[in-house]
Every structure is written in structure tokens, then in C-alpha cells.
Amino acid sequence: MTRSLEPMLDFFLREKGELVHINSVRQLALIQDATNTIQMTDEKIIRAATPLHTGDIVDYRYERYLITSQVDRNEQSCRGRMKKCNQWLALNWNGQVRWFDAVVEARTFSTETGKVISMPEGNILITVQDNTDTRGITLSQRFYITHQPFKIVGIDRTMNGIIQLSCTLDSINTAYDDVENNIADRWKYEITHTYALQINQRTIAYVPLNETIPLNVTATDNGNEIANPAITYTSSDPSVISVDQQGRVMGIALGQASITAKLTYHLTVQSTIEIRVVETGTHIYSIAITGNPILKTGQSASYVSHIYDHGVEVFDQSVEWSLQNQDHSTPIMGSITSSSGNSVTIKAGSRGRVNHKALILTATLVSDPSITTEKTISLKNLF
Template identity: 85%
Template sequence: MTRSLEPMLDFFLREKGELVHINGMRQLALIRDAANNIQSTDEKIIRAATPLHTGDIVDYRDECYLITSQVDQNEQSCRGRMRKCNQRLALNWNGQVKWFDAVVEARTFSTETGKVISMPEGNILVSLQDNADTRNIALNQRFYITHQPFKIVGIDRTMNGIIQLSCLMDSINTAYDDVEHNISDRWKYEIAHTYALHINHGTITYVRLNEIIPLNVTATDNGNEIANPTITYTSSDPSVISVDQQGQVMGIALGQARITAKLTYHPAVQSSIEMRVVETGTHIYSITITGSPTLKTGQSASYVSHIYDHGTEVFGQSVEWSLRNQDHSTPVMGSITASTGNSVTVKAGSSSGANNKALVLTATLVSDSSMTIEKTISLKNLF
């Protein structure tokens, strides 16, 4: 009965087959759910006119499958069993990261007993295609699955076309692992980027009706200022305040709106400010702070505030100074040691634990406490 179906199946393959990719090559294939007592919902039978091999990767309906066994073939077609790859994992070779589709399971089928057996808690079995890249996998190599690290403790290369890895749950290495993106040891070979963006106009600023002012925006990476950053600007109400992609703000109508700046290629990094449109002739004060963006442990530096009224520096106004940790923790990792007029001296604390953290120096206009400006000062070890 089975033999009599073969010509019919081959006919259906030619006439009704679906387009799939087998190892990246487009092919026609018939695919159906696997049907036996140990089937899983992610197991299917594939029939193709081209040879199939254990370990072949099949892209089917936007899902990736691994052929786990070659079942049968005749003169016209070949049939095999495949399992959906339920994980995509990254392996790191001294900074060279490669991604692999894999079948990951915490239990497996015993061919000796005919039963499904559970693996010890924290153990997983990973099945990968045997290829030039996976042959370089070594014992104790680490990888992540859904933000949990695993270490390879056993490698089985006896199955033709497939490499099986026995893995144990491992501990997270916060210094080197990119846990968010599931890449082990990434920061051991790459520089971790910590981006920040700040609109340097305090918490609120003003623009006169029908006039244009530029936004003063600073972008940093690991505390170092980025030259010519690519920034996207938006206004919460363009009918009141408009902003172009060069950060030029125009007062359209009396009222207020929030202006937001985002790093274009890292949109989660952003800063915003409340802006108000006022009548022509109104004082519009702004403040800038000049001084070193970095302080080393135990050292001091001077900072000066410059006060402007609609872009022109004025000298009849003054500021009050305050200092805090950027992360709002206590005690403050520095101090104001002197303050004369609109200048101030800041000294970094002596603790080596402050390395790569930051202070925030704030200047508040005495005549208008709503007008403030902040300067971030990165802390570094002396040696």
C-alpha cells in the first residue's frame, strides 16, 4: 500500500509543493505534521525532490527547522523528519560573534526505553547543524538563552550532520556579558557604549513670539562628548512651538509645548524641555556652564556660569550652585569648596568606587528659580 502511494506523492510534490529554502537554496517541498506517539507540535515531515541530509536547515513559512533524521528516499524524492529551531543563540570566539539556529530541549527521547526522559534541573541539550563554524565550538564556551547563561560541558559529534551540546546553567558575568542582547563576553572584546543626551537650557526656557532660538544640546558616549551627533527633534504642539531637525525653535503662538531631542540611531536616549512662548520684549534668560567635563579622584576644577538675555550675555544676574550624584545616591561623591559670584570650585571625592560615575552641577538663577542649568561631570580614577 505504501509503495502504491509513492508515485502519487511525487506527483503532489511537483504540482502542489511549497517553496522553501534548504540550506539557503530555494526548493519545492511537501510538508506535513509528524504523526507518531512521540511527535511534538514542532516536528514535521518534509519531502523534496533534492537530497536531504541530517543537519540540513529548512526555512519554511518564516520559521527555521533542523532535519534531525533522514527517513526514506526513492528515485524521485527524499523524505526526512525536521524539528523547529526554538532558539537562536550567539557564540563568541575572541570577539567574533556568530548566531546559530538551534533546537534546545530540557528533556529528550530515549531510544533504549522508548520514553521521554527529563534532564537534571539546569541542564539543556542543544542541537546544531554540523558545519565549519560549529566545529570550532569548545568545552566551557558560554552562550545565552533568554538572558540566562549556559556553559558547554559535553560535545557529541557522533550524529552525522548534527552536533549536540550538553550544557549547564552558568552565572551572569556583569563585567563582560551583554545580557540584554544575549551575547556572552561581548564587553571583553568590545567597548560598552553608554550614551546620554542633554538639552542645556535647564528645566524650562522661553522663546519670544515669532522669533527663533537654537537649542543647545550635548550628546556623550561614556562621558565623552560626541562631535556632530545625529539628533531627531519633535514638538508636542507644533502650532505653538515648531522645531526643525537642526534644533532651531520658533515661537508660533503664545503658550507652551515640550520639545524632545532623541539620538536618531539610539532613540531610547533622549532629553526634553518645557518651552514657553512669551510676548516680544519679555526677558528671556538662559544659562551656560563652562568647565571640564571630567574630574579625577581627589582633584578640583573651576566652573563658571554665563547668563544671557535672549542670546546676549548680561552681568547683572547671579546664580546659586548645588551638587548631587547623577544617580541621586548619597553621600555625594564630591563637594563645592569655593563659590565667588558666578564661579564655583568642585572637588571630586577620594573614593575609587566613584570611577565611571558622575556628578551633576546645577546653577539656578537667583531672580527666577525656574531657570536652571545642569552640567554632568564624569568621575575617573587618578591612576
């Protein structure tokens, strides 16, 4: 006598079922592939002893699935068809962004009766759970999938538990869309962030063997300095130079390597510096000049030299100053009016048209005249 298939499946559910989470509740379920062939969408059959409903979220083997079919029930168990949520969808309601697990199908998709429906190029079908948030979805609402913009052109709410969205390709709004993070209209309601990161020890620094130097790093957002930014540091060759996450660099062996600093939560924002390991006791000096890069006719400005040894600022060295025209012409279109320690005051000339002309201010290390640096000071007419 042939045994019914249903009691056998219920037996396997009890004996061979796997632990899954259904709507975040731990349950025992029997999972099997919906088809014998590999398809574009990962579709499976789920059987559970507890109630199942269309639109239930199932977490199975570190993947999330959505029950998209109607559910069959017998006295012992429930059975349904579920599809893997292959996209994380952001929808924006006037600045309130909410994320949803979604099943996204393009070009073609299968129906429960086995038919295949073809979709026009550039159109996609999205299935999401029917809940309080998704009920607020409206026609013409925009969103991004894999950095491509789409617009909702149809909404199907006929099946209890899920909502299906017919969508077509849209155009990118460069003023408002956060394309990188797949959020439409983000900057319409939020401030656009422009991050920058700079290692301030020029392009090359030096560290003595078996000693450490700190990196001087500045991070800004829209030009404003960020206090205590989260920065990740890496060395291109830790066997030569190591770096900790406070930016302290140690010379491990003679040689050189590059150190890269990245904003921890914006890893594309980065700065790199070459570090050379030298014998202990070797002085490696460098100079940086700070001050206004623009000077108007007849006006004065002060400039300061900062002297570094192995990238660390020192205060026992001094510089000599000199001034010349950028094009080496004479007379010089400015003068040094005072000099005190490592600071100097420059006054621009008061005659002639000087727009598009510039002065070159040079600082030369007194103890080693081979160490120099220059600063270009652009000149502008007062009126």
C-alpha cells in the first residue's frame, strides 16, 4: 500500500529539519531547492510546523529570504515558496530614509504557474514585504539599485503579505542623489559632506631606526577641521616601518615604505606619505612656510617658518629669508620690512599693475644652507 507523501515530509521535518529564523523567531524548517536547475533567482521551498504567511522573512544559512507564494497548509505543517532577498533597498520620504530587504528581478521572471514573463530592457520587478513602512510607497518614487536610478511606475498590492513594484530606469540627479551609497534625493534634505584628509609632513618623512615619530594628520569636512577623526593607518611594508592606529610610526629596518591614512568610515578619503628609516642620530631637516598666499598692493603680511627634524617640529634651528619676483625680474615688487626669529613680514609694492604676478619667499636653514623651501605669494591690485 502506497503511503501518502505528506506524512513522510512531516516526518523528515521533525527528523531532518534545520533551524531558521522566521520573522526573527527561531523555528525548525525543512528547506529544499524549488527547481533542479540553476536559475537567476535563488528560490526554495520551505516547510515548517509553525504557521507560515506570504511576506514572512526567513533567515536561512546566513541569507535572507522572502516568502512570495501563497501558503499550503495541512494538519501538521505549512509549505511555501521563498526567494532570496538579493538587494538592500533605500527609499526616501522627505529626508526619512528607510532600508528594506527586496527581491529584484530583471529582464524575465517566473510566475507560480511556470510561465515566464519578459520585461522591457531597463525595467525591473521588486518584491518587498507588505508592512507599515512599505505601504507608504508611492508612484514615481525614486531609488537606486547598484548605483543605477529607478522610478516606480506600478504598484501591485493584490497579494496579501507582499507588495510588487514595477520600476523603470530613471536619470541621475547630480545635485541631490547620493549615488555612492544608493540613496535618492539624499542631499535634498541633508548637508552634502566633502571630506578631505592630509598628512602634513610633506611627501617624505624620516624616522630613526628603532625610534618613533608621530604623523601630523588633518581631516576636514566641507573645509572645517574634524575633531578627533577616526583614522585607519596601514604600512606598505611592516617589516621596515610599522604604524599603530594613533599614527605613531616606528623604524624597524633601514629602508623605506609608504604609510597610508584613511578615514575609517570613508575609506576612499586617504593620504599617503613615504617614510625612510635612517641611522639613529642622523638629522634630516625640512622647512614649511605658513602665511597668506595672497598679498594686495601696499599691504603687509607675516609668514612663519616651521622646521622639522625627521618630520617632528624642532625649535633650536633658524632660517634666513630672501625675496624675489617669480619671473626673476627687477625691481622686486615687495620687500622684507621686519624679521624676528623664524618669522618675517612682507610688504607688497604700491605701484603698477600686479595682477597675475607673484613673489617667491625663500627660507634657508642657517645650519645647513642646502635645506631650503619656497612659498609663492600671489599679488593683486588693491582696487
